[in-house]
Amino acid sequence: MINFDVLREYMDNDDEIILAVFQAYIEEHNNSAETIEALYAVQDWPQLFIAAHSLKGILASFGEEETVTRLENIEGMSRDNTAPDKADIDAAIEGLNHINVQINDYFVTKQ
Template identity: 55%
Template sequence: MIDFEVLRSYMDNDEDIIAAVFMAFMEEHENGAETVQHLYQTQNWGELFITAHSLKGILASFGETKAVDKLEAIEGTTRNNQSPNVEDINFVIEEMQVIKNQINEYLASVS
């Protein structure tokens, strides 16, 4: 879940910048949950490592902590070409949907 207090502190309370960051996130990661699920199901650990690493950094800047912890664990196991914990994968998939909904609500409120 996005922590808007943390996000606003990173973005100097600039709603235009936040909206731009969210729009860029949606362009790049709108299907992030599906991507994580697909990469897990196809056991593409190299691509899952890259995806987890990318999402971890972006979500950390949004003040998200729980999914970031799971993504860090996924990143660690896939770095070693090993299967990540399915519970971590499922948590990230669910949390990505929550975050996507938060972003869509935010963007609707500022347009």
């Protein structure tokens, strides 16, 4: 879940910057839940590592903690070319879907 207090502090409480960051996130990572699921299904650990690593950094800047923790777990296992825990995959997917809803809701309220 995005922590908007942390995000606003990080973005100097500027809604235009937040909207721009969210737009960039949606353009780059809108399908990240499906990507994580697909990479796990085909056991492409190197690409799963890259996806988890990228998402982890972005979501940490949003003040998100739970999904970031799951992505750290996925990143660590896939870096070692090992299958991540399915519970981490499922929780990350759920978290990413929830984050997309939060971002879409933010767009609706700010436009």
